[in-house]
Amino acid sequence: MKLQLYFVLILSIINGNLSAQAVDQWLTRFEKSNFFETPDYNETMEYCSELVNASEYAKMFSFGLSPQGRDINCIIVSKARQFEPDDLDERERPVLLVINGIHSGEINGKDASMLLLREILVTKEKENLIENVDLLIVPIFSVDGHERRSLYGRINQIGPKETGWRVTAQNINLNRDFLKADAPEMQALLRLYSKWLPEFFIDVHSTNGSDFQYQTTFAIEKHENTTPMIKNWVEEKFNPSITRSVEDKGFAISPFVGFVKGDPRNGIYDWVPTPRFSNGYTTLQNRPGLLVESHVLKTYKERVFSTKAVLESTLELINSDPEELLKLARDSDEYAVESFIEEARPYPLTFERSDNYEIYNYKGIDYDLVKSEISGSEVKVFNEVKFEQKVKYFNHAVSKKKIKLPPAYIVPKQWKEIVERLKIHGVLVDRLGENKKYVVEKYQFSDVEFPSKPYEGRFRPVYKHTISIDTVVVPTGDYIIGTDQRSLGIIAHALEPDGPDSFVQWGFFNIIFERKEYYESYALEPIAQKMLENNPLLQQEFKAKLRVDENFANDPKLRFDFFYEHSPYYDKNYNLYPVLRVIEELDD
Numbered sequence: 001m002k003l004q005l006y007f008v009l010i011l012s013i014i015n016g017n018l019s020a021q022a023v024d025q026w027l028t029r030f031e032k033s034n035f036f037e038t039p040d041y042n043e044t045m046e047y048c049s050e051l052v053n054a055s056e057y058a059k060m061f062s063f064g065l066s067p068q069g070r071d072i073n074c075i076i077v078s079k080a081r082q083f084e085p086d087d088l089d090e091r092e093r094p095v096l097l098v099i100n101g102i103h104s105g106e107i108n109g110k111d112a113s114m115l116l117l118r119e120i121l122v123t124k125e126k127e128n129l130i131e132n133v134d135l136l137i138v139p140i141f142s143v144d145g146h147e148r149r150s151l152y153g154r155i156n157q158i159g160p161k162e163t164g165w166r167v168t169a170q171n172i173n174l175n176r177d178f179l180k181a182d183a184p185e186m187q188a189l190l191r192l193y194s195k196w197l198p199e200f201f202i203d204v205h206s207t208n209g210s211d212f213q214y215q216t217t218f219a220i221e222k223h224e225n226t227t228p229m230i231k232n233w234v235e236e237k238f239n240p241s242i243t244r245s246v247e248d249k250g251f252a253i254s255p256f257v258g259f260v261k262g263d264p265r266n267g268i269y270d271w272v273p274t275p276r277f278s279n280g281y282t283t284l285q286n287r288p289g290l291l292v293e294s295h296v297l298k299t300y301k302e303r304v305f306s307t308k309a310v311l312e313s314t315l316e317l318i319n320s321d322p323e324e325l326l327k328l329a330r331d332s333d334e335y336a337v338e339s340f341i342e343e344a345r346p347y348p349l350t351f352e353r354s355d356n357y358e359i360y361n362y363k364g365i366d367y368d369l370v371k372s373e374i375s376g377s378e379v380k381v382f383n384e385v386k387f388e389q390k391v392k393y394f395n396h397a398v399s400k401k402k403i404k405l406p407p408a409y410i411v412p413k414q415w416k417e418i419v420e421r422l423k424i425h426g427v428l429v430d431r432l433g434e435n436k437k438y439v440v441e442k443y444q445f446s447d448v449e450f451p452s453k454p455y456e457g458r459f460r461p462v463y464k465h466t467i468s469i470d471t472v473v474v475p476t477g478d479y480i481i482g483t484d485q486r487s488l489g490i491i492a493h494a495l496e497p498d499g500p501d502s503f504v505q506w507g508f509f510n511i512i513f514e515r516k517e518y519y520e521s522y523a524l525e526p527i528a529q530k531m532l533e534n535n536p537l538l539q540q541e542f543k544a545k546l547r548v549d550e551n552f553a554n555d556p557k558l559r560f561d562f563f564y565e566h567s568p569y570y571d572k573n574y575n576l577y578p579v580l581r582v583i584e585e586l587d588d
């Protein structure tokens with residue numbers, strides 16, 4: 001800390017409040033630049049260091065290194081000086097984790113957090129906000145992306161002057177990476193998350209797309225992807241309270257929605273985010289997670305201060321009844337195990353929007369369709385004319401694909417990478433100490449196809465599958481993952497092939513879709529002849545296929561394949577999912 005600042009701080013402590021001159025010393029770049037600039041990484045971290053040095057209630061620590069070697073820092077603020085997490089059962093103060101700059105071009109959360117922390121730690125005017133809550137704030141999450149700064153980072157966005165870039169130095173979009181956890185930054189965050197298991201989580205963004213009157217929008221899960229107690233709390237308490245409280249602070253706020261056929265007059269809708277997204281992910285951890293999306297076409301000043309209003313309003317709500325949020329987390333963890341294991345209810349993996357709707361009074365901004373010389377088509381030009389209209393709000397979803405969870409999954413030891421990813425999420429994993437016999441279910445894939453381009457660096461296969469039952473001896477050292485644990489949603493989504501963000505769908509198992517051994521027809525010919533002679537059922541099947549399948553009958557390779565696939569030479573592991581669903585363990 002600079003000597004001058006230290007002197008100012010001493011004065012402020014003596015006086016119990018900061019003088020106007022002292023406040024000047026604590027102005028952020030955002031304030032000093034007339035609300036149009038945001039500090040770079042080094043300046044941000046220097047300011048944050050000074051903030052935490054100014055208070056006995058705060059510390060800053062690095063929880064990971066970025067691929068370009070920057071520390072990813074977190075500020076912890078605890079009036080109880082609880083700088084390490086308590087056991088969940090013994091926790092007396094709920095923990096709120098805020099991450100800023102996951103898309104570091106959308107950095108309003110960082111500047112809002114710096115102001116808020118100053119008011120909590122230095123001027124102490126908002127010290128009441130940490131009375132009953134411990135606070136973890138990541139000032140910049142995508143630190144390398146943040147330092148890819150330029151005037152040209154965000155074409156649709158008004159300010160700040162220079163912004164960072166949407167993705168990491170490895171070109172990874174962190175807000176698609178929560179479940180697959182490819183990025184070192186994400187792995188570090190998930191370790192922090194599963195160590196603390198915060199009772200509430202906030203991920204701050206700016207929108208893309210259309211104009212409307214709201215300075216900020218928000219999304220928090222209230223569908224069947226979360227627990228009934230969280231759904232109830234969100235609908236009955238959080239949503240009305242946060243809306244009222246942010247409006248009282250002078251900002252318009254609405255749910256983050258999509259427009260039916262591109263125009264809100266046709267209706268608005270929400271959706272169930274899959275666990276690649278932050279708010280879809282925290283539901284698998286049985287915790288509420290808030291997505292804040294400040295509006296890209298409002299000034300940077302409005303975006304920062306409306307985001308700050310959301311942070312403050314959330315803190316006010318949690319502080320008013322901290323026990324409620326602690327209980328919500330404990331009850332939700334218990335509910336997950338009770339519902340999907342003890343009562344064996346099917347677990348919902350995928351969702352679709354329902355036709356049910358409510359009426360919402362939407363505050364839009366109108367647009368004209370203008371003939372474009374550039375594109376030759378009509379383009380939307382927002383015209384600043386405000387309108388208010390009651391519209392259909394499609395905010396209900398129904399579960400589509402449900403699965404019954406097995407008591408455990410088995411992952412062979414050669415797939416250690418899968419297990420390591422699960423451990424990052426806090427999943428508990430055992431290893432078999434001896435060979436054991438199990439009745440299991442196996443997924444066999446077929447009709448496997450790949451897209452022509454990668455998505456997030458991965459080729460996501462599409463496939464069909466069938467399930468068969470088998471008895472197998474599982475060797476010592478293979479991994480066994482019991483589902484009787486609070487993170488069962490993560491296990492199900494990662495390991496069930498129908499999960500939209502399952503490890504199979506993200507391409508972790510692509511190599512099982514490669515055939516590695518082949519036949520020469522001269523070698524197969526005599527073997528196939530013998531099979532035909534010695535196996536009347538196979539002969540019948542072959543002849544029937546020749547009769548009914550012209551394509552097969554006319555293709556020598558398909559005809560050879562038929563025999564190869566029925567021969568003992570054929571690779572039984574081809575297209576076979578190596579992860580097994582346990583039905584029961586057998587005595588030897």
Ligand SMILES: [Zn+2]
Pocket residue numbers: 103106205206
């Ligand atoms: Zn974003």
